[in-house]
Amino acid sequence: MAPEASTSTSHRSVDVLVSKLRRRQVVGSREAALETVKVLRQVVSRAKFSNIDQLVGLIRLVGRRLVEAQPKGNTVRKILHHIREEYNTATKGTASSSSAVSSSKGVFSIANFVLQGQPRKQPVAQKSEAGRTTTTTSMSMSVRENDPHDPDSFAKSLKPVLMEAIQDVLDELETVYDNVSKNAKDHIHSDEIILTIGHSKTVEAFLKSAAHYRSYTVIVAETSPSYSGHEMARSLSSAGISTFLVPDSSIYAIMSRVNKVILGAHAILANGGMFAITGSLLATSAARVHSVPVVVCAGQFKLTPLWNLYHEFGALDFADPSSVLGFEEGRLVGKEVEVVNPYYDYVEPEQVDVFITNDGDHPPSSVYRLIKETYDDEDHEL
Amino acid sequence: MAPPPSLPVQPPNGPESRPPVKAQKEMSKAERRELQEKQRAVKAAAKAGGSSSQPNQKAAAKQAPPPLTSNAMPKKGGKLADTAPPRTPAAPSGRNTRDVKSATAALAENVPMNARGLRIFSHFGLPKPVSLAKGDIHPVILRLALQFSNFKITGANARCIATLTAFKTVIQDYITPPNNTLSRHLMTHLSPQISHLVAARPMSVTMGNAIRQLKLEISGTDIDLPEQDAKKALCQKIDNYIRDRIMVADQVIEETTGNKIKDGDVILTYARSSVVEKVLLGAHSEGRQFSVIVVDSRPMLEGKRLLSVLAEADIHCSYLLLPALGSVITEASMVLVGAHSIHSNGSVYSRAGTALVAMLAKQQSIPVIVCCETYKFSEGVQLDSFTKNELAPLGDTFASFPLTKPRDTLTLVNSPNLEILNPLYDLTPPTSISAVVTEVGVIPPNSIGSIPLALGRLL
Numbered sequence: 001m002a003p004e005a006s007t008s009t010s011h012r013s014v015d016v017l018v019s020k021l022r023r024r025q026v027v028g029s030r031e032a033a034l035e036t037v038k039v040l041r042q043v044v045s046r047a048k049f050s051n052i053d054q055l056v057g058l059i060r061l062v063g064r065r066l067v068e069a070q071p072k073g074n075t076v077r078k079i080l081h082h083i084r085e086e087y088n089t090a091t092k093g094t095a096s097s098s099s100a101v102s103s104s105k106g107v108f109s110i111a112n113f114v115l116q117g118q119p120r121k122q123p124v125a126q127k128s129e130a131g132r133t134t135t136t137t138s139m140s141m142s143v144r145e146n147d148p149h150d151p152d153s154f155a156k157s158l159k160p161v162l163m164e165a166i167q168d169v170l171d172e173l174e175t176v177y178d179n180v181s182k183n184a185k186d187h188i189h190s191d192e193i194i195l196t197i198g199h200s201k202t203v204e205a206f207l208k209s210a211a212h213y214r215s216y217t218v219i220v221a222e223t224s225p226s227y228s229g230h231e232m233a234r235s236l237s238s239a240g241i242s243t244f245l246v247p248d249s250s251i252y253a254i255m256s257r258v259n260k261v262i263l264g265a266h267a268i269l270a271n272g273g274m275f276a277i278t279g280s281l282l283a284t285s286a287a288r289v290h291s292v293p294v295v296v297c298a299g300q301f302k303l304t305p306l307w308n309l310y311h312e313f314g315a316l317d318f319a320d321p322s323s324v325l326g327f328e329e330g331r332l333v334g335k336e337v338e339v340v341n342p343y344y345d346y347v348e349p350e351q352v353d354v355f356i357t358n359d360g361d362h363p364p365s366s367v368y369r370l371i372k373e374t375y376d377d378e379d380h381e382l
Numbered sequence: 383m384a385p386p387p388s389l390p391v392q393p394p395n396g397p398e399s400r401p402p403v404k405a406q407k408e409m410s411k412a413e414r415r416e417l418q419e420k421q422r423a424v425k426a427a428a429k430a431g432g433s434s435s436q437p438n439q440k441a442a443a444k445q446a447p448p449p450l451t452s453n454a455m456p457k458k459g460g461k462l463a464d465t466a467p468p469r470t471p472a473a474p475s476g477r478n479t480r481d482v483k484s485a486t487a488a489l490a491e492n493v494p495m496n497a498r499g500l501r502i503f504s505h506f507g508l509p510k511p512v513s514l515a516k517g518d519i520h521p522v523i524l525r526l527a528l529q530f531s532n533f534k535i536t537g538a539n540a541r542c543i544a545t546l547t548a549f550k551t552v553i554q555d556y557i558t559p560p561n562n563t564l565s566r567h568l569m570t571h572l573s574p575q576i577s578h579l580v581a582a583r584p585m586s587v588t589m590g591n592a593i594r595q596l597k598l599e600i601s602g603t604d605i606d607l608p609e610q611d612a613k614k615a616l617c618q619k620i621d622n623y624i625r626d627r628i629m630v631a632d633q634v635i636e637e638t639t640g641n642k643i644k645d646g647d648v649i650l651t652y653a654r655s656s657v658v659e660k661v662l663l664g665a666h667s668e669g670r671q672f673s674v675i676v677v678d679s680r681p682m683l684e685g686k687r688l689l690s691v692l693a694e695a696d697i698h699c700s701y702l703l704l705p706a707l708g709s710v711i712t713e714a715s716m717v718l719v720g721a722h723s724i725h726s727n728g729s730v731y732s733r734a735g736t737a738l739v740a741m742l743a744k745q746q747s748i749p750v751i752v753c754c755e756t757y758k759f760s761e762g763v764q765l766d767s768f769t770k771n772e773l774a775p776l777g778d779t780f781a782s783f784p785l786t787k788p789r790d791t792l793t794l795v796n797s798p799n800l801e802i803l804n805p806l807y808d809l810t811p812p813t814s815i816s817a818v819v820t821e822v823g824v825i826p827p828n829s830i831g832s833i834p835l836a837l838g839r840l841l
Binding site: 246282 | 793
């Protein structure tokens with residue numbers, strides 16, 4: 001296929017990213033998302049395509065490879081969504097290209113009802129039915145698809161707009177921490193005791209931003225076996241926040257004194273549940289028993305249109321068991337001893353009270369709406 | 383206050399001794415002591431924080447109660463130290479006093495900020511170093527206290543048996559002084575020994591109950607009995623206590639619980655309980671086929687010991703740390719845990735983390751069974767894990783951090799704004815427990831208060 005052959009160089013950057021993700025050399029969801037966006041930007045800039053479907057197909061291919069390495073294709077989906085939006089603004093005529101319109105034709109579903117009410121960034125494609133009105137982009141008239149004489153004209157005319165869209169995504173990713181922490185001081189009050197686990201950079205930025213205005217105490221649970229809580233405690237205490245470091249076993253014991261639980265998420269699922277670092281289920285369950293509110297801080301790039309139907313407790317990724325039972329205990333390993341070290345926990349939507357994202361605060365029950373706005377339906381299965 | 387007295391007495395070059403010497407003349411005894419504590423804490427903090435966290439902790443703990451008075455102190459100490467440098471001929475001593483002053487001032491700033499956090503947790507039993515023995519402590523007791531404070535003997539049953547065995551030796555070596563009776567004097571002889579043990583590590587409920595029973599037996603000794611016979615009788619009573627309330631009780635619990643284990647069961651247990659270990663080994667030797675999930679956690683990581691014992695017995699086991707519990711809880715068919723003590727409202731006081739295990743299991747409708755002898759019963763109701771708890775010493779006492787983790791990424795000592803707490807116990811509410819197995823039967827948690835009646839005597 002022509003588009004693939006021409007992107008052999010960008011394939012190399014995809015390979016590099018895939019191997020980095022596989023070996024977990026990219027640490028942190030935001031880093032992974034940033035790298036993905038940069039790679040996709042390269043792919044798009046070098047791509048040669050004659051119509052939108054080829055471009056989408058190409059990006060989908062890349063996305064599938066990345067999802068195999070680390071199952072979170074959110075950034076890919078987001079970029080596809082932006083590309084389609086830009087394309088819709090640019091072309092504005094062909095009814096088939098507008099996904100929103102095509103799906104609303106004669107299909108009654110609450111999803112479409114929800115979509116109709118959403119303000120879009122560009123004028124909604126429905127307006128195009130009214131005929132060719134003056135548009136914001138000057139090149140809309142000149143876009144021709146599948147031009148036999150000049151296969152690149154479509155690509156060339158569309159590319160600058162697409163690059164802008166991708167740059168928007170990049171900017172959003174880079175300012176995630178600032179936007180999430182914008183209203184931190186409204187969520188935390190003086191003399192509160194906050195519990196957190198592990199080392200989430202989003203939560204760290206959130207807490208440090210609130211510390212400028214309020215004085216409060218944070219209790220950090222160690223989160224074995226990664227013990228990332230130690231780093232979090234050191235970082236918070238060096239920012240002047242009064243911190244306590246406790247082992248995970250005492251989460252229930254101290255919960256009676258805690259005012260809020262603030263956690264980070266790895267991925268937010270379509271039903272409002274989330275995947276988070278192991279230990280989150282303990283913290284949220286104990287909080288539920290003591291009626292303590294649970295707040296989750298996450299960037300919007302963590303929203304995933306997937307559901308968790310078959311893995312009730314999210315052991316979808318495992319880490320090295322030697323940090324649980326080291327190799328120095330060799331005589332134990334020889335016998336029939338199984339050592340388990342899962343990476344993530346699945347937390348139900350009923351156990352979370354609010355998600356604080358860079359796009360605002362949302363209860364778990366409205367996560368499905370966010371996903372409808374951010375991603376397109378066809379991209380749910382890359 | 384007025385300028386320092388211009389006495390010709392200048393102590394020889396002791397840079398740190400200069401400000402206290404000057405200060406002693408002006409301040410009262412209590413203020414002097416406080417200033418010295420503060421300077422000691424500052425010195426300890428200045429010493430790259432690692433070596434001795436004890437004086438730091440002690441000073442920090444002492445600073446917590448009088449936060450207001452200590453605020454006034456550094457200012458006075460600072461002012462006096464200020465006038466000291468112009469008098470000191472040696473430059474390094476002047477620099478040192480300035481360092482001490484600035485460090486003290488910095489510490490004073492930290493104290494009000496930390497004071498609130500410290501106060502909330504300040505009633506926890508901070509681990510104290512075993513101080514010099516006051517009075518005549520029997521060597522057996524000295525050894526036992528050291529073993530307790532180094533956590534070589536852990537577990538409610540083990541500690542109680544060790545204490546009673548040590549007391550047997552003490553009683554054997556005891557000689558009634560003239561004009562005294564054994565029944566009255568022995569108790570006063572034992573009291574300092576008991577306090578020494580308590581100073582090493584807070585007394586467990588089992589030890590408390592056993593000692594109370596011992597005191598009852600001692601005061602009930604027949605006055606006319608010759609000393610050697612009285613001592614032999616007491617030792618016999620101690621042996622009986624251990625045999626009846628612990629050993630035989632464990633056997634009954636082992637049988638009762640063993641009957642509840644069926645072939646194909648997956649039993650989940652937390653940390654290491656001596657009773658649960660006996661139950662599992664006993665059931666396995668009777669030929670039942672089951673597998674065990676051992677859940678473990680810092681600070682003590684006792685589950686590894688249980689794991690090795692079970693693995694030696696060829697029982698199929700899984701081992702995981704507490705945060706991973708969510709992923710395996712659905713596979714368990716029964717949860718077996720031990721207890722440190724049970725209270726009359728049915729709440730169970732046991733190793734920190736048990737409450738989390740019981741809570742998750744109950745949510746999944748998995749039966750939670752607590753194996754507990756009746757001598758662990760404690761009158762009174764405990765409401766949450768805060769009213770009574772114990773902290774483990776800081777640092778890597780139990781070698782519980784994995785070797786794969788580089789030590790400099792871990793926080794093992796306190797630093798400004800950061801304090802490490804390792805509570806050893808927590809309280810499981812009766813709502814998370816399905817049943818308590820004792821030697822008098824299987825009891826639902828709300829009937830625990832009737833155990834004394836069931837035993838026919840007041841505990």
